[in-house]
Amino acid sequence: MTTRFFQSLALGAAILLAGPASADSLMPxxxxxxxxxxxxxxxxxxxxxxxxxxxxxxxxxxxxxxxxxxxxxxxxxxxxxxxxxxxxxxxxxxxxxxxxxxxxxxxPVEPMTWPLWAAPLILLSIGVFLARGRFRKKGR
The missing domain is CATH 1.10.8.640 (Cytochrome C biogenesis protein)
Structure with missing residues (x-):
């Protein structure tokens, strides 16, 4: 009984693993x-x-x-x-x-993508602000 169960389990695993391998069609x-x-x-x-x-x-x-x-x-x-x-x-x-x-x-630049376009500028501004504060402290 257990041998039959493991054979069925192995067959099921083989079928599941064969799916991605055959994802592309056979069409030219x-x-x-x-x-x-x-x-x-x-x-x-x-x-x-x-x-x-x-x-x-x-x-x-x-x-x-x-x-x-x-x-x-x-x-x-x-x-x-x-x-x-x-x-x-x-x-x-x-x-x-x-x-x-x-x-x-x-x-395209539209209201939905404004954060995408603005994020690099905002992050750069924050970086400059933090670096400026660091250099001021070291200069004193």
Whole structure:
């Protein structure tokens, strides 16, 4: 009875651990996921835009640097839209509308993001104030 229990437990663990290993699909990558556009100017626009867009899976890499399947799909989408004549700003706007401000490395300045933009200035001001007080004491 206990042998059967441990076999079932081992099988369950193997199934749970196999899930993340098969997270990527078996589909081939999109046409422009890893292939550059024929027109060098269009590819330059696409590359510049891809450097400013965050991979939704990797959380720290741009879609240009990520090997994630989702990043490949996003690279293909950017290249297809650039090839179709869309501007990089309209593509960025569409992606922000679809995925939120988090998809871009340069979030817009709006009331919701004011703390994000103000925090470095506030912290720097506090640091200067504290350092000034320290140097005054040492000078006396």
């Amino acid at each position: 990558p999109a046409r422009y996921a890893n292939t550059q556009l024929d027109d060098p100017r269009q590819e330059a626009k696409a590359s510049a835009l891809m450097e400013t867009l965050r991979c939704l899976v990797c959380q720290g890499q741009s879609i240009a640097d990520s090997d994630a399947e989702m990043a490949g799909d996003m690279r293909a989408l950017v290249r297809q839209r650039i090839e179709a004549g869309e501007s990089p700003e309209s593509i960025r706007s569409w992606l922000i509308e679809r995925y939120g401000n988090w998809v871009t490395y340069a979030p």
